[in-house]
Amino acid sequence: MKILVIDDDAWALEHLAKLLGDLAEVHTALGGIQGLAETARILPDLILCDIDMPDIDGLLFCRHLQADVFTKNIPILCVSSCMDEGEELAALTAGAVDVIRKPISPMLVRARVRIQIELCEKSEMLLDLSRRDPLTGIFNRRYFDGRMRDEWTRHRRMREPIAVAMVDVDHFKAFNDHYGHVRGDECLMEIADRLRHATRRPGELVARYGGEEFVMLLPGTSALAAGVFGKRVCEDVRAMKYPHARGKNGLISVSVGLATAVPDESIMISELIRRADMALYTAKKDGRDCHAVFGAG
Numbered sequence: 361m362k363i364l365v366i367d368d369d370a371w372a373l374e375h376l377a378k379l380l381g382d383l384a385e386v387h388t389a390l391g392g393i394q395g396l397a398e399t400a401r402i403l404p405d406l407i408l409c410d411i412d413m414p415d416i417d418g419l420l421f422c423r424h425l426q427a428d429v430f431t432k433n434i435p436i437l438c439v440s441s442c443m444d445e446g447e448e449l450a451a452l453t454a455g456a457v458d459v460i461r462k463p464i465s466p467m468l469v470r471a472r473v474r475i476q477i478e479l480c481e482k483s484e485m486l487l488d489l490s491r492r493d494p495l496t497g498i499f500n501r502r503y504f505d506g507r508m509r510d511e512w513t514r515h516r517r518m519r520e521p522i523a524v525a526m527v528d529v530d531h532f533k534a535f536n537d538h539y540g541h542v543r544g545d546e547c548l549m550e551i552a553d554r555l556r557h558a559t560r561r562p563g564e565l566v567a568r569y570g571g572e573e574f575v576m577l578l579p580g581t582s583a584l585a586a587g588v589f590g591k592r593v594c595e596d597v598r599a600m601k602y603p604h605a606r607g608k609n610g611l612i613s614v615s616v617g618l619a620t621a622v623p624d625e626s627i628m629i630s631e632l633i634r635r636a637d638m639a640l641y642t643a644k645k646d647g648r649d650c651h652a653v654f655g656a657g
């Protein structure tokens with residue numbers, strides 16, 4: 361948890377930093393301009409900002425942060441030496457979450473900062489929960505969709521290939537029928553864990569797409585590299601040696617369909633996913649426990 365304290369008065373700055381030092385990692389900035397630079401550099405979780413500063417005042421500072429998508433959600437506690445109701449309202453309207461009065465009461469400042477830290481931690485937890493699949497703990501489809509959109513735009517700009525792998529557990533209905541749903545759930549958790557370990561490179565991601573189907577996002581991956589990846593995923597799951605009485609060779613296995621594209625105006629994300637799905641269908645038709653790359657013969 362990083363707190364940035366901004367004040368044009370060096371003494372007040374040091375006093376506040378000392379007061380909060382045991383609650384979080386405290387950074388300081390002398391004045392609004394330095395405050396903006398420090399915000400961009402460290403992206404703090406919480407900011408305490410004096411209102412009355414000669415370069416950029418606290419209200420303008422709040423508006424700057426509100427206007428930027430990367431900083432608009434950082435809570436700002438404004439510190440004011442003015443007892444004016446109008447200024448307090450202006451600060452709250454500009455985006456501050458609360459206003460602290462100078463001369464500060466150390467106990468009240470600490471209590472207010474603690475509340476904000478707790479709120480930050482709770483919203484971080486909720487954000488994480490909203491991104492995850494409750495059974496397996498890996499990312500869910502909604503998070504995958506968002507990341508895919510971001511990566512698609514980035515790859516389009518860089519004119520680089522991006523690949524998607526659809527991974528489907530083989531004969532899973534038979535697994536459930538034979539061992540029951542609880543064992544089925546346990547099996548999905550183990551497979552998710554194995555797939556998570558298979559995504560090693562930065563930017564790679566695995567998500568539960570639904571039911572017994574997983575999706576993997578592979579940035580900067582050509583068709584050739586996608587094929588190598590698909591083969592390794594099948595091998596990794598095979599190596600689990602997870603018993604499946606009605607599976608191929610008595611073990612759990614997966615089929616993997618992959619598709620790759622350099623994003624441009626001729627193709628949409630949904631088309632890439634459809635191609636990966638078609639490749640998955642090919643892998644199932646080829647006998648399962650194998651991979652297929654769309655368009656690769």
Ligand SMILES: Nc1nc2c(ncn2[C@@H]2O[C@H](COP(=O)(O)OP(=O)(O)OP(=O)(O)O)[C@@H](O)[C@H]2O)c(=O)[nH]1
Binds near residue numbers: 530534541543
């Ligand atoms: N235990 C458990 N089973 C699930 C879950 N989600 C989906 N399933 C089961 O997964 C099975 C998927 O069956 P099918 O779509 O027929 O596919 P399959 O039996 O794996 O056959 P192939 O894909 O052709 O190899 C169904 O029986 C679903 O009930 C889950 O969260 N937990």
